[in-house]
Amino acid sequence: xxxxxxxxxxxxxxxxxxxxxxxxxxxxxxxxxxxxxxxxxxxxxxxxxxxxxxxxxxxxxxxxxxxxxxxxxxxxxxxxxxxxxxxxxxxxxxxxxxxxxxxxxxxxxxxxxxxxxxxxxxxxxxxxxxxxxxxxxxxxxxxxxxxxxxxxxxxxxxxx
Amino acid sequence: xxxxxxxxxxxxxxxxxxxxxxxxxxxxxxxxxxxxxxxxxxxxxxxxxxxxxxxxxxxxxxxxxxxxxxxxxxxxxxxxxxxxxxxxxxxxxxxxxxxxxxxxxxxxxxxxxxxxxxxxxxxxxxxxxxxxxxxxxxxxxxxxxxxxxxxxxxxxxxxx
DNA sequence: GTCGCTGCAAAGTCTTTGCAGAGAG
DNA sequence: CTCTCTGCAAAGACTTTGCAGCGAC
Numbered sequence: 001x002x003x004x005x006x007x008x009x010x011x012x013x014x015x016x017x018x019x020x021x022x023x024x025x026x027x028x029x030x031x032x033x034x035x036x037x038x039x040x041x042x043x044x045x046x047x048x049x050x051x052x053x054x055x056x057x058x059x060x061x062x063x064x065x066x067x068x069x070x071x072x073x074x075x076x077x078x079x080x081x082x083x084x085x086x087x088x089x090x091x092x093x094x095x096x097x098x099x100x101x102x103x104x105x106x107x108x109x110x111x112x113x114x115x116x117x118x119x120x121x122x123x124x125x126x127x128x129x130x131x132x133x134x135x136x137x138x139x140x141x142x143x144x145x146x147x148x149x150x151x152x153x154x155x156x157x158x159x160x
Numbered sequence: 161x162x163x164x165x166x167x168x169x170x171x172x173x174x175x176x177x178x179x180x181x182x183x184x185x186x187x188x189x190x191x192x193x194x195x196x197x198x199x200x201x202x203x204x205x206x207x208x209x210x211x212x213x214x215x216x217x218x219x220x221x222x223x224x225x226x227x228x229x230x231x232x233x234x235x236x237x238x239x240x241x242x243x244x245x246x247x248x249x250x251x252x253x254x255x256x257x258x259x260x261x262x263x264x265x266x267x268x269x270x271x272x273x274x275x276x277x278x279x280x281x282x283x284x285x286x287x288x289x290x291x292x293x294x295x296x297x298x299x300x301x302x303x304x305x306x307x308x309x310x311x312x313x314x315x316x317x318x319x320x
Numbered sequence: 321g322t323c324g325c326t327g328c329a330a331a332g333t334c335t336t337t338g339c340a341g342a343g344a345g
Numbered sequence: 346c347t348c349t350c351t352g353c354a355a356a357g358a359c360t361t362t363g364c365a366g367c368g369a370c
Contacts, residue, residue: 006293032324032369053360070327075360091251097359110299119297125289130308133283138313139270146306148290153298192344192349213335230352235335257334 006123015045018086018101025084036069040077041086050090050098050118053078090145108146114155175205178246178261185244196229200237201246210250210258210278213238250305268306274315 022041026033043059044051051059057074060067078099081087088102090109107120126146134141182201186193203219204211211219217234220227238259241247248262250269268286270279286306294301 006296030324034325034369036326068327072328072361073326076325079361110294110297112299113302119299121293123289123293126286129283129285129289133281134270134308134310137270137279138316139272139279139308139310140316141308141310142273143310144306144308146304148294148299148301148304150294150299150301150303156298156300190349194344194350196351228352232336232353233351236350239336 006121013101015042018045022086025086031080035067036073037077037080039064039067039069040074041081044081044087044099044101050100052098056099090147108148110148110150110152112152112155113149114151114158117152117154119152173261175202178205182246185246191240195227196233197237197240199224199227199229200234201241204241204247204259204261210260212258216259250307268308270308270310270312272312272315273309274311274318277312277314279312 019038019041022037023033025031026037039060040056043056043063047056047059049055053071053074056078057069057071060069060074078087078089082089082099085102087099089097089099091097107122108126110119110121111117112119130141130144133139179198179201182197183193185191186197199220200216203216203223207216207219209215213231213234216238217229217231220229220234238247238249242249242259245262247259249257249259251257267280267282270281271277272279290301290304293299
């Protein structure tokens with residue numbers, strides 16, 4: 001079976017486009033476009049990682065020390081972005097949540113339990129089966145998330 | 161396509177067997193078998209739901225008011241059970257975690273965002289695809305979890 | 321100017337920990 | 346008897362909220 005149905009990662013949206021969308025969203029809801037909100041969006045965009053609020057805050061403080069962005073603002077902005085479906089959050093076993101831009105297309109996650117690296121993927125076959133399952137139960141699917149945990153090839157090498 | 165690959169829910173292990181396994185596990189690790197630990201295991205077994213530590217604690221207090229079981233003990237026991245793979249935890253978007261007996265066979269979750277009801281299922285096709293995906297990346301799968309969010313048929317009826 | 325936004329600190333949740341006494345082995 | 350477990354309360358980690366001044370529009 002040729003591998004034509006599984007795609008790994010890619011970034012589809014230009015930052016300028018994302019920013020325009022965000023501005024439009026704010027305007028639509030009579031919210032203000034502030035420098036903090038832009039910085040948070042931009043930092044999320046430029047990070048390939050999935051960030052915790054704390055990590056995001058630290059990145060911003062390092063990059064824009066003058067701004068003295070408060071952690072509360074990071075939380076508030078992330079909530080705003082999540083409600084608007086601009087970002088998506090992932091919940092992990094322990095405590096804490098990580099955020100990523102959700103404007104990219106839907107995807108699932110492969111998580112390395114050794115190094116924490118997250119690889120994204122989409123598999124058509126799985127997406128199809130999900131519909132079969134929910135249809136069968138009369139369940140109306142709104143969203144789904146899938147995480148596969150394991151050890152990435154790099155960490156396997158390091159161990160041996 | 162006949163539906164022969166998707167199974168919905170079932171309970172496979174007798175409580176007595178589960179209890180014996182638990183006792184053996186404790187003995188192996190030189191841990192003690194206490195009434196609190198038994199009550200927590202039993203309550204988890206008799207609940208078809210996925211319980212939060214708080215909910216589990218309340219159930220226990222209602223059923224065994226004399227025992228005055230502390231919430232700390234519930235947390236401590238759940239950690240113990242999770243480390244021993246007797247229970248599995250599910251993390252949710254907001255805060256909080258829910259626990260279920262994990263001795264049952266592996267399964268995924270369908271979660272109703274209206275009423276919170278959780279339906280379990282296993283789909284062979286999806287399980288297969290997961291292996292295809294991880295093999296392709298040289299990723300060693302240890303575990304996975306999948307949640308489908310949506311509105312169950314009952315809640316759809318109630319709304320209309 | 322107006323009204324929403326921000327930083328700060330205080331207050332909330334949920335979870336973990338320290339400790340002295342209770343209880344299993 | 347010994348050494349782990351437990352309940353309680355205090356401490357922690359993470360997140361949210363109240364408020365006065367700031368800043369976008």
